Amino acid sequence: MARALERARAESFLADWREICIILCHMVVRMRRNHSQTAKRRSHHGIKGAVLAVHECGALHVPHRACPTCGKYNGRVVVDIVARAKKEARRAKRKQTDLRESGQTSETKEKTAASA
Numbered sequence: 001m002a003r004a005l006e007r008a009r010a011e012s013f014l015a016d017w018r019e020i021c022i023i024l025c026h027m028v029v030r031m032r033r034n035h036s037q038t039a040k041r042r043s044h045h046g047i048k049g050a051v052l053a054v055h056e057c058g059a060l061h062v063p064h065r066a067c068p069t070c071g072k073y074n075g076r077v078v079v080d081i082v083a084r085a086k087k088e089a090r091r092a093k094r095k096q097t098d099l100r101e102s103g104q105t106s107e108t109k110e111k112t113a114a115s116a
């Protein structure tokens, strides 16, 4: 009687174990990636960081782009840096006056942004 019970217990354990093995095998197959997916993932492994070059004015800039410090490209001025700075200053000033007129200061605006 005790032997039969022991045998039944062992058989049920084996059945459970077999089921677990089958599930694990299916999981391994399901989680496997094909060559295309692996190659797509590894396509980013060779990418290096952003490369910067030293301009003739001594500032760092992105190659094949106008220098943001002096506005020159290939020896001639292509971006009016002074006009751009004036424009940005005018925009900042207008933003400040708009905030003041609406009853907000830049400090309260920053506080509300931080709390949100």
Ligand SMILES: [Zn+2]
Binding pocket: 055, 056, 057, 058, 059, 067, 068, 069, 070, 071, 072
């Ligand atoms: Zn420059």
